[in-house]
Amino acid sequence: MVDKKFEVHSETGVPPTKASPDVRLEAVRFSYIHPETGSVEALSDVTLTIERGTHAALLGRNGSGKSTMAKLINVLEMPQSGTVFVLGKNTGDDSAFWQIRRSCGMVFQNPDNQIVGTTVEEDVAFGPENLGIPTEEIRRRVDEALHYVGLSDLAKRQPSQLSGGQKQKLAIAGILAMQPQILLLDESTSMLDPVSRDEFLAVVERLVKEKNMTVLHITHDMSEACLADRVFVLDHGRLAMSGTPGEIFSQVQKVRSLGLDVPVFAELAYEVAARIGYPLERQTLFSRASALAGIRKMLRLVPSGTHPSGVHPSGVHPSGVHPSGVHQEAAPEASPEAASATASEAASATASEARSEAAPSAAQQGCPVVIPAGGRTVLEVSHLNHSYDKKNEPSLIDISFSVKEGEIFAIIGHSGSGKTTLISHLNGLLRPKDGEITVSPSAGSVLLNTRKNADVRQIRRVVGLLFQYPEYQLFEETVERDIAFGPSKMGLSSEEIKKRVHDAIILVGLDESFLKRSPFELSGGQKRRVAFAGVLAMDPDILVLDEPAAGLDPTGRREILSYAETLKRRGKTIILVSHNMDEAARYADRILVLKKGEVHALMTPAELFSDARKIRELGLCEPETIACLTDLQKDYPSINTCMFRVGDAADELIRAAAAGGAL
Amino acid sequence: MMKDISIGRYYQGDSILHRLDPRAKIILCFLYMIVVFMMNTVEGILATFVVVAFLCVLSAIPFMTILDSVRPIVFLLLFILVLNILTNRTGNVILEWGILKITDIGVLTAGLMSLRLFLLIVSTSILLTLTTTPLLMADSLESLFGPLKKLRVPVHEMAMMMSIALRFVPTLVEETDKIMKAQASRGAEYDTGNVFARAKGYVSVLVPLFVSAFKRAEELAIAMDARCYRGGEGRTKLHVLHMQGKDYFWLILLSCLAFLLIIIDFYVKIR
Numbered sequence: 001m002v003d004k005k006f007e008v009h010s011e012t013g014v015p016p017t018k019a020s021p022d023v024r025l026e027a028v029r030f031s032y033i034h035p036e037t038g039s040v041e042a043l044s045d046v047t048l049t050i051e052r053g054t055h056a057a058l059l060g061r062n063g064s065g066k067s068t069m070a071k072l073i074n075v076l077e078m079p080q081s082g083t084v085f086v087l088g089k090n091t092g093d094d095s096a097f098w099q100i101r102r103s104c105g106m107v108f109q110n111p112d113n114q115i116v117g118t119t120v121e122e123d124v125a126f127g128p129e130n131l132g133i134p135t136e137e138i139r140r141r142v143d144e145a146l147h148y149v150g151l152s153d154l155a156k157r158q159p160s161q162l163s164g165g166q167k168q169k170l171a172i173a174g175i176l177a178m179q180p181q182i183l184l185l186d187e188s189t190s191m192l193d194p195v196s197r198d199e200f201l202a203v204v205e206r207l208v209k210e211k212n213m214t215v216l217h218i219t220h221d222m223s224e225a226c227l228a229d230r231v232f233v234l235d236h237g238r239l240a241m242s243g244t245p246g247e248i249f250s251q252v253q254k255v256r257s258l259g260l261d262v263p264v265f266a267e268l269a270y271e272v273a274a275r276i277g278y279p280l281e282r283q284t285l286f287s288r289a290s291a292l293a294g295i296r297k298m299l300r301l302v303p304s305g306t307h308p309s310g311v312h313p314s315g316v317h318p319s320g321v322h323p324s325g326v327h328q329e330a331a332p333e334a335s336p337e338a339a340s341a342t343a344s345e346a347a348s349a350t351a352s353e354a355r356s357e358a359a360p361s362a363a364q365q366g367c368p369v370v371i372p373a374g375g376r377t378v379l380e381v382s383h384l385n386h387s388y389d390k391k392n393e394p395s396l397i398d399i400s401f402s403v404k405e406g407e408i409f410a411i412i413g414h415s416g417s418g419k420t421t422l423i424s425h426l427n428g429l430l431r432p433k434d435g436e437i438t439v440s441p442s443a444g445s446v447l448l449n450t451r452k453n454a455d456v457r458q459i460r461r462v463v464g465l466l467f468q469y470p471e472y473q474l475f476e477e478t479v480e481r482d483i484a485f486g487p488s489k490m491g492l493s494s495e496e497i498k499k500r501v502h503d504a505i506i507l508v509g510l511d512e513s514f515l516k517r518s519p520f521e522l523s524g525g526q527k528r529r530v531a532f533a534g535v536l537a538m539d540p541d542i543l544v545l546d547e548p549a550a551g552l553d554p555t556g557r558r559e560i561l562s563y564a565e566t567l568k569r570r571g572k573t574i575i576l577v578s579h580n581m582d583e584a585a586r587y588a589d590r591i592l593v594l595k596k597g598e599v600h601a602l603m604t605p606a607e608l609f610s611d612a613r614k615i616r617e618l619g620l621c622e623p624e625t626i627a628c629l630t631d632l633q634k635d636y637p638s639i640n641t642c643m644f645r646v647g648d649a650a651d652e653l654i655r656a657a658a659a660g661g662a663l
Numbered sequence: 664m665m666k667d668i669s670i671g672r673y674y675q676g677d678s679i680l681h682r683l684d685p686r687a688k689i690i691l692c693f694l695y696m697i698v699v700f701m702m703n704t705v706e707g708i709l710a711t712f713v714v715v716a717f718l719c720v721l722s723a724i725p726f727m728t729i730l731d732s733v734r735p736i737v738f739l740l741l742f743i744l745v746l747n748i749l750t751n752r753t754g755n756v757i758l759e760w761g762i763l764k765i766t767d768i769g770v771l772t773a774g775l776m777s778l779r780l781f782l783l784i785v786s787t788s789i790l791l792t793l794t795t796t797p798l799l800m801a802d803s804l805e806s807l808f809g810p811l812k813k814l815r816v817p818v819h820e821m822a823m824m825m826s827i828a829l830r831f832v833p834t835l836v837e838e839t840d841k842i843m844k845a846q847a848s849r850g851a852e853y854d855t856g857n858v859f860a861r862a863k864g865y866v867s868v869l870v871p872l873f874v875s876a877f878k879r880a881e882e883l884a885i886a887m888d889a890r891c892y893r894g895g896e897g898r899t900k901l902h903v904l905h906m907q908g909k910d911y912f913w914l915i916l917l918s919c920l921a922f923l924l925i926i927i928d929f930y931v932k933i934r
Contacts, residue, residue, distance in 0.1 A: 074889055098891065106889045113879045114886035118798045118830045125901035127890040132897040142901060160833035174890065429844050457850075465848040472838075473845040475870035485867070489850030520874060534849060 020088035022182055022214040023050040023073055028082035030068055042068040044237045045082070050230070052181075053212040055205070057225040057245075060234035061259040062525060062553045066218045069234070070184045073216070074104045087181060102131060105175025107188040109551070111167030112159075120162070120170055121146065121155040127178040138177075145173040149203055163415060165196020172203055183207060185217040189224065190551045193415045193579045194621065201227065220553045222249070222261045233258055246286025261554040264582070264624035264646060265291040271650035272298050292631055295653065299636070302657035377440060378573050379403040379426065379463070379542055384435030386421060395421045397597045399435070403542070405442075408564060408574045410588035412581065414619070418597040419577050420468075423544050426575070427463040428456040439463060442541050461490060464540030468547045471527035479505070479522075479530050480515035486538040497537075504533035507566065509559060525556045532563065543567060544575040549583070561587055585609060585623045585644040593618050606642040625649045672732065672788070673796050678723035680794045684910040685803035691917050692790040698921045699783045705771070707928030708778050714920050715782050718789045732788040733781060740777045747773030801825040806904055812895075819895025827883070835876065842871050 030043040042065040050056045058066050071077040072084050075091045087103055089096035108114045117123025121142050128138045146152045149169040159167065168188055175183065185204070189197045201224065207213045217228060225231050231248045233241035235258050241248055249255060249262045252270045256262070262270070266285040272295050273280040284294030380402040387394035395418045403409045413419050424430040425437055428450040439448045441462040448455040448462065467473070476482035483504055487497045505514060508529040514522070519530055528548075535543065545564065549557040564574050564587060578584045584591055585605040593601040593608070600618055601608055609615060609626050622630075629641040629649055636656040643649040680688070695715075702708045719729055733740075747769060754768030791800070805822035812818050843853070846867045853864045906914075 076885060076888060101889070102891050104889075106886075108882065108886055110879075110882060112834050113882035116827065116830065116883070116887060116890075118826055122798075122901060126887075126892070129899050129901060130891040130893065132899050135899060135901065135903050138899065138901045158833065159830065160837070178890070424844065427848055429847060460848060460850060465845075467841065467845050467848075470845065472875050473842055473849075473871055475867050475874075485851075486849040489852075538849065 020085065021049045021051045022054075022087055023216065024048075024085040025069070025072070026083045026085070028072065028079045028084060030065075030072060030077065030079050032068075041237050043072070043079075043234075046234075046237070046239045047082075048232055048239060048242060050214055050216060052214055053208060054230055055208045055215045055228045056217065056230045056232060057228035058216055058218045058232050058234065059220070059222075059225055059258075059260055060240075061555065063523065064234040065237040066234055067186050070106060070186050070216060070218060073182070074106050074184060075101050102178055103180045104182045104184060105172075105178060105180040106184040106186060107168060107171045107175065109187040109190055111164050111171065111191065114171050115159045115167060118158065119155070120151060120157050120159065123159060123170060124173045124177050127174055131178065141177040141179070142173075145176040148176060149173045163196065165192050165199060165415075168192060168196070168200050169203060172200075172207075176207075180213070182214045182216070185215065185219075187218050187220065187551075190220060194581075195414055195619075220557075222263050222554070225249075226263055233260065235259075244286070246283070246290075250280075250282040250285035252285070259553060259555045263288075265628055267646045268625065268628055268649055268653075269294050269298075271646055272653055275650055275654055276302060288628070292628060295628075295632060296635060299632075299653060299657040302654055304658060376405040377402045378405045378442075379440070379575075380438045381425070382436050382438075384422075384425060384432055384437065386418075386425070386430065386432070386434070388421075393597075395597050396425075399597075399599055401592055401599065401602055403573055403575060405541075405573055406568060406571055407589040408568055408576055408587055410576045410578055410584040410591045411594055412578055412584050412591060412620070413594035414579065416596075417594045419594055420546065421597075422594065423465065423546060423575070423577060425450065426542075426544055427465045428459050429465070431456075439542070461538055462540055463542045463544060464535040464538055465544045466532060466535045466546060466548060468550055470531035470535075471524060473531055474519040474527060474534075477518060478515065479517055479519050482519050482530060483515075483534045483537050486534055490538065500537040500539065501533075504537040505530075507536060508533045508563060525552055528552070528556075528560070532560070536567075540572075542573045542575065544577070546577045547579070548576070549580075557583075581621055582623045582625075582644070585626075593620070595619070605644060609644075610642055629653070672792050674724050674728055674793045676723055676794065678721060678794070679913065680718070680722040680789065682909075683794075683913055684904060684906050685795050685799045686807050686904060687906065687910050687914040688790050688795055689800075689803055689807060691914065691921075692787055694918060694921050695786045695790065696783060698924050699779055699786065701925055702775075702779060702928050704928050704931040705775070706931045707924065708775055708782070710927050711782055711924050712778070714924060715786050715789070717920075718786065718917075722789050722794055724789070724793055729785060729788065729793070732793065733784050736780070736784060740780060743780065744773050744777045747776055797829050798826055801829070802902070803904060819898070823895075831879070834879075835872070838875060839868065839872055842868050 025046050025048050028043055028046045029041070031039045031041040034040045046065075046069070058069065060066050068077065072079055072091065073086055075086075075097060078092065084091040086100045089100055091097075091100055115123050116126045124142045124145050125138050128141055133141070142155075143152070146155055149172050151166060151169055151173060154162065154166065159170065162170065171188070172183075183204070189200055192200060204215060204217070205227065208215055215228075217224065219225060226245045226249070228245060231241070231243060231245050232239060233248065233255070240258055241251070241254065249266045252262050252266060261267075262285075265288040269284055269291040270280060272278075276298055278298050278301065281294070284290055382400045384396055384399040385394060386396040399422060411419055411422065421430065425432060428437075431450055437450045439450070439459050439462055440446075441448065441458070448459050450456060450459055474482050476485060480501055483501045484497050487500050492500070501515070502512065505512065510526065510529055510533075514526070514530070519527060522530065532548070543564075548564070549560045552560060561583060564576060568574055576584070576588060585608075588605055590602065590604055591608050592599060595618060601614070609622060612622070612630070615622055623644055625643050625646060625648075626641050629639055629643060629652070632653065633639045633641055636653070638659055639656045640652055643652050699711060702711055719726070722729075748765055749763065749769075751769030751772055752764055752766060754766040754771075756764055756766050757770070758765040795803075801822045804825075805818055808816070808818045843851075846864075847853075851864050851867050853861060853868075855861075856864075
């Protein structure tokens with residue numbers, strides 16, 4: 001951790017000195033051949049340095065060249081021009097090849113596709129076996145590595161019996177047994193739930209601290225990037241930013257224009273500054289503590305007794321855009337597509353924050369209870385019990401709830417809490433042996449029951465179900481035929497099918513030019529949208545979405561979730577399965593907390609998160625906005641902490657400050 | 664859930680046969696195969712029956728589980744029995760009815776043939792499939808066929824392929840289940856309509872399954888590359904197969920029994 005200065009494009013041509021850094025890229029270019037567009041430049045003129053013992057994060061949109069960079073370091077690819085030095089050795093040097101590769105361990109995104117061994121310990125042994133290490137030494141290393149990541153008890157298990165988090169820890173153990181110096185993590189946490197993710201990251205942190213390992217962590221998660229010592233941002237193959245997390249995330253607009261998010265605390269400080277027209281200092285955004293200190297300082301400047309919307313002298317506004325207080329009234333329905341436009345980036349992102357059904361007025365005391373729109377029950381689960389086989393523990397215990405028309409109903413819970421089992425019951429994929437599920441479609445007044453064989457076909461049309469990672473279910477030759485698969489099973493006329501396919505593809509933000517293409521040549525995010533469209537084309541009343549945004553970059557996440565809101569406005573009912581607390585709180589009307597197969601809470605986000613003790617009991621984490629507001633509440637006791645959108649939270653802060661009461 | 668799927672028919676246990684070095688078991692398995700086919704006398708077959716029964720006791724596997732392994736070939740056994748009885752026309756006639764003629768030698772050969780097949784299945788199950796995990800089998804085949812490497816037979820690669828295939832069976836089974844559920848949610852039906860409609864239903868499962876299997880293979884190859892895999896050369900192993908005293912003891916004892924059987928059969932025949 002020698003220099004923490006910016007060093008974008010500034011150090012070309014410096015030969016490695018004696019104390020050479022662990023990783024050094026010099027003017028590296030790499031392009032690969034794409035079947036349609038010809039040669040695509042994945043990295044162009046990238047120069048960067050990572051010192052020993054540094055935890056570096058690599059950010060960027062999907063397709064910005066992040067994975068390519070990791071592969072260049074691990075000599076899985078060679079640069080077309082420029083040089084990559086690893087541990088002072090040139091990756092182009094054949095004699096250094098094995099030495100470099102054995103000193104770089106790499107953990108990939110999909111836990112399943114990197115496990116070779118038939119048992120846990122066999123898999124850890126795979127690397128050392130390849131290196132030709134004597135058997136006794138392999139034994140010692142395997143035991144040590146498994147102990148280090150906490151999997152010793154599972155040494156004899158089959159990999160398929162492990163959870164996703166355990167599989168990724170196994171991958172780390174397999175690398176540790178090779179005793180590398182550099183650890184490359186290629187979106188290794190993106191398929192994990194929050195608890196497994198924290199455990200995984202804790203292991204990584206320990207490796208940096210205890211073993212002085214150098215880590216390059218490719219991620220889409222900004223809170224993970226904040227754990228790093230250095231952050232690099234790639235954009236279209238170029239190194240766009242480089243610095244400490246504080247230096248990076250203080251440039252809120254630039255970060256957003258690169259398709260990334262900023263941490264909630266930085267966004268909140270930025271929004272408050274925007275509202276009172278205060279020029280924000282960079283240092284304010286370096287950490288949560290400094291952001292909160294900065295917010296306190298700014299709030300002291302708010303004159304008592306002022307109305308929040310009257311506080312922005314437009315001239316000194318730091319970003320040059322209108323404060324979002326204005327947008328809140330003017331553009332409550334701002335289109336999500338606008339979020340990608342760079343110019344109005346900050347403004348529209350704020351507007352999307354504010355795009356709630358009715359922005360809660362600032363003056364309310366206590367948490368508001370949002371009564372779901374409509375009120376007609378469209379789906380009812382009563383006393384549902386389920387177990388996969390008699391010996392095991394039941395996976396669902398006495399589940400009862402009803403979903404109202406037009407609401408976004410979130411189901412949250414850790415992996416293994418029974419979420420997937422529960423939603424598989426909702427459209428009759430699993431049929432209840434004990435308990436009942438009834439569906440009331442908008443057309444006709446019949447009540448459908450998943451227990452009745454005759455009803456199941458009808459139920460699958462009314463309840464559309466989109467599983468996790470749905471892109472794996474595409475199979476037709478063209479996108480059009482794939483989307484039409486569902487509707488054509490419903491016996492619709494060909495014109496009707498055509499119309500539905502068209503509507504569906506537009507709704508998910510793609511255009512008609514995609515219809516004739518093969519789904520297999522699309523990018524991951526586009527495939528996800530096509531799969532989404534395939535369910536939408538069946539025009540279901542109720543849409544069950546299982547982690548629809550999992551594994552996407554921040555822009556993709558926002559867009560996919562915005563479709564859920566669009567659908568809600570069209571009168572659809574959405575059941576959203578998630579383990580992301582911030583998202584559930586922000587989008588859902590009601591939240592059902594599932595824990596070990598039981599319903600532990602069913603309430604509005606405001607009710608749920610107003611009770612800090614209850615949240616801890618349920619093993620959930622607070623949304624970041626609430627955590628920030630709770631801290632500031634010490635100074636401004638009148639703050640209502642139940643705010644899930646950053647824009648609302650900033651408004652609330654200013655209202656509380658204007659009302660007076662700073663201690 | 665299908666997570667705990669078992670591959671092959673391995674029966675968890677800790678008997679003498681379970682612990683015996685798998686290479687010894689493979690050798691013995693071949694030896695007993697040959698012995699069973701060499702038996703031509705009633706005495707020889709009966710003696711073999713006794714020895715195989717002894718192996719069953721050594722394996723400590725419930726009797727019914729062992730019989731289960733014969734179930735798939737019950738029809739074949741009956742077929743062989745009936746065919747031999749009806750076609751063998753040498754020896755003394757016991758029963759004659761129209762063109763049907765059943766002789767004593769016919770019944771005897773038929774009995775011997777089916778008993779032989781029965782013993783063959785039981786002895787291979789006991790010695791190999793029921794007491795050895797597929798992974799150990801792959802390992803020991805690599806070790807036994809090791810000398811073929813000199814003839815450039817890719818023994819290591821084949822064993823590696825076998826063990827990776829075993830590793831991915833549960834993963835792909837789980838994935839098949841997931842895809843079938845996803846397509847069923849989109850209205851696919853697998854159990855209605857005629858043969859063509861059903862086959863078409865399965866296309867929607869097989870295509871994504873193949874696509875994903877290829878993707879997995881590609882990613883796995885990169886992951887193996889990243890972990891310095893470079894074929895069998897210079898590779899060491901965590902679990903090295905070691906023939907110990909007790910392995911030699913049982914290998915020799917059971918081989919002696921096999922030879923004893925051959926001698927009994929031979930002696931009875933020349934008498």
